Amino acid sequence: MRKKSIKYTFQILLLMATTLLSYFLEPLLGYRAIGIIFLLAIFFVGITGSIFIVFLSALFSALLWNFLFIPPKFTFAIRSTDDSYMYLAFFVVAMISGYLTKRINEEQRLKDSEALYKTLFNSISHEMRTPLTTLLASGAALNEETILQNPSHIKSVATGITEAANRLNRIVSNLLDMSRLDSGAMSLNLEWHDVDDLIGVVRNKLSEELVKHKLHIQVPEKMPLIRIDFNLMEHALANLITNAIMYTPENTDIFLKTNTSGNYLEISVEDQGPGIPTADKNKIFQKFYRIPGTPAGGIGLGLSIIKNIVELHDGFITVENLNPKGAKFSIFLPIKNQPSLPQESAE
Amino acid sequence: MNETRILIIDDEYSIRNILKINLATKNYTIDEAVDGKTGLIKAKDFHPHLIILDLNLPDTNGLEILKELRSWTKIPIIILTVHDDETTKVRLLDAGADDYLCKPFGINELLARVRVGLRNHGHIEATPIYNSDDLSIDLNQKKTFVAGKEVKLTQTEFEVLSRLVREQGKVVSQTTLLKQIWGITATDQNHYLRIYINQLRKKIEKNPSDPKHIITEPGVGYRFI
Numbered sequence A: 001m002r003k004k005s006i007k008y009t010f011q012i013l014l015l016m017a018t019t020l021l022s023y024f025l026e027p028l029l030g031y032r033a034i035g036i037i038f039l040l041a042i043f044f045v046g047i048t049g050s051i052f053i054v055f056l057s058a059l060f061s062a063l064l065w066n067f068l069f070i071p072p073k074f075t076f077a078i079r080s081t082d083d084s085y086m087y088l089a090f091f092v093v094a095m096i097s098g099y100l101t102k103r104i105n106e107e108q109r110l111k112d113s114e115a116l117y118k119t120l121f122n123s124i125s126h127e128m129r130t131p132l133t134t135l136l137a138s139g140a141a142l143n144e145e146t147i148l149q150n151p152s153h154i155k156s157v158a159t160g161i162t163e164a165a166n167r168l169n170r171i172v173s174n175l176l177d178m179s180r181l182d183s184g185a186m187s188l189n190l191e192w193h194d195v196d197d198l199i200g201v202v203r204n205k206l207s208e209e210l211v212k213h214k215l216h217i218q219v220p221e222k223m224p225l226i227r228i229d230f231n232l233m234e235h236a237l238a239n240l241i242t243n244a245i246m247y248t249p250e251n252t253d254i255f256l257k258t259n260t261s262g263n264y265l266e267i268s269v270e271d272q273g274p275g276i277p278t279a280d281k282n283k284i285f286q287k288f289y290r291i292p293g294t295p296a297g298g299i300g301l302g303l304s305i306i307k308n309i310v311e312l313h314d315g316f317i318t319v320e321n322l323n324p325k326g327a328k329f330s331i332f333l334p335i336k337n338q339p340s341l342p343q344e345s346a347e
Numbered sequence B: 001m002n003e004t005r006i007l008i009i010d011d012e013y014s015i016r017n018i019l020k021i022n023l024a025t026k027n028y029t030i031d032e033a034v035d036g037k038t039g040l041i042k043a044k045d046f047h048p049h050l051i052i053l054d055l056n057l058p059d060t061n062g063l064e065i066l067k068e069l070r071s072w073t074k075i076p077i078i079i080l081t082v083h084d085d086e087t088t089k090v091r092l093l094d095a096g097a098d099d100y101l102c103k104p105f106g107i108n109e110l111l112a113r114v115r116v117g118l119r120n121h122g123h124i125e126a127t128p129i130y131n132s133d134d135l136s137i138d139l140n141q142k143k144t145f146v147a148g149k150e151v152k153l154t155q156t157e158f159e160v161l162s163r164l165v166r167e168q169g170k171v172v173s174q175t176t177l178l179k180q181i182w183g184i185t186a187t188d189q190n191h192y193l194r195i196y197i198n199q200l201r202k203k204i205e206k207n208p209s210d211p212k213h214i215i216t217e218p219g220v221g222y223r224f225i
Helices: A002-029 A031-048 A051-068 A081-141 A151-183 A195-205 A230-246 A302-312 B013-024 B036-045 B062-070 B086-094 B107-123 B155-166 B174-182 B190-204
Strands: A190-193 A214-218 A226-229 A253-261 A264-270 A316-321 A327-334 B004-009 B028-033 B050-054 B077-081 B099-102 B129-132 B135-138 B143-146 B149-151 B171-173 B214-217 B221-224
Touching (some): A002 A031, A190 A195, A190 B190, A195 A214, A195 A230, A195 B190, A195 B214, A230 A264, A230 A302, A302 A327, B004 B013, B013 B107, B062 B077, B086 B171, B099 B107, B174 B221
Parallel strands (some): A214 A253, B050 B077
Antiparallel strands (some): A264 A327, B171 B221
């Protein structure tokens, strides 16, 4: 919704700027050339706006041009027959060119999304088939007499099933999150929350994954409440910690720190892994991008989901490498005016 | 005649089967129904002590079954659902569900909820003193002890704690807590709870960022363990 109104504002501003520019250029170019400037503006509208907006812009440009520039000025009348023909031509050309720009633009978008879906299906089919294979093989194994007679075999099969299922669960949750975020159907359920609480819930959820890493939590004594959609922010933070678990060696430390800096509350995750290659620092937040050579287990959605969620909260995310090794991801969330509390009578 | 009977209403064979296997290890007697209609009949004939109800049934919505059951029985009902959004959870609790589990859930989680459901339904006697690990709460004397040492709680802190403690193991919704403690006009003042739960945790939890007693149920409420 908000995006739409921003777009409208952009188009209105564009028309106003064009009109203003034309006002100054008219003495130099003459009123006929002004039509070309308006045509140019409609091209731009075609790049960003819907066909409806293109039509409206063409209509308004025609009216503006007529009213302000074509003599007699400040009337909608047109004096000469030549100007009338030119005016009609302007309107037709404006509509057609606006429509064409729009179509070229849409075709490009379709091509882009097609490429995106190809990447998606490739990576999903690969990442999902691996755990599915484990599950199928485990089912078959548990039908084998020789395996059933050996308790340690059964145990290892059970562990394999759990791991494979967890991996599938992670992929499915991320896909669901992504499609919800993409569809724009997500309405934020903003409430005041305690960052300590957020951390507690995420830590509890990841307790199984955290057995091979040590998570150190550092939260200062007094922290402001933050206004967030708890579920979404929980997914964001869980994704960030899961990344630290998946892409760093076993038995290394992960630090989860919170702090206030200026008008922002910072939640950072520091690991002792290989860090992020400089060339990839900007790309890692793109959908489906995975740093070449990273171990299997993800489809490249985690960071783009986190970024998306954090930006929905008017925040931002940064990444830097640590000295001597490791990466540090920081989520910054705006601190809003704190709500008031009921007065408690002294004991 | 000491058996505890559990009725499972779920259309998925694999879910029923794995629940049955796991519940049988705890010596519960199980019956099952594949749709809502059969579920309602069996709820009357089988006299279950607890019902596990899937929200997504082939013939009716599990929510309708829940409401129908609630019109004549108070037995604990645990709902299984694939929806993990807060609105669904709150709606379920409002409709009289004792608890819910979102698929995929862990079997230990389910067994814990079943135990709590059966206990809250009078299988264990009520007492004014609650113990949980190193924590002991005396509702009569209004005193709280951590590892044998008394901890001073403010009046409101104790109010919040005692309301959770009385429902030990069960999720208590934010709205219920706010209404009971601050009155009907405060039901949207969720931040009151954030502050008091934070203070409580600092006093009774070993590590407030890793709470073991007061568990947050995101968007729904809190659970005392």
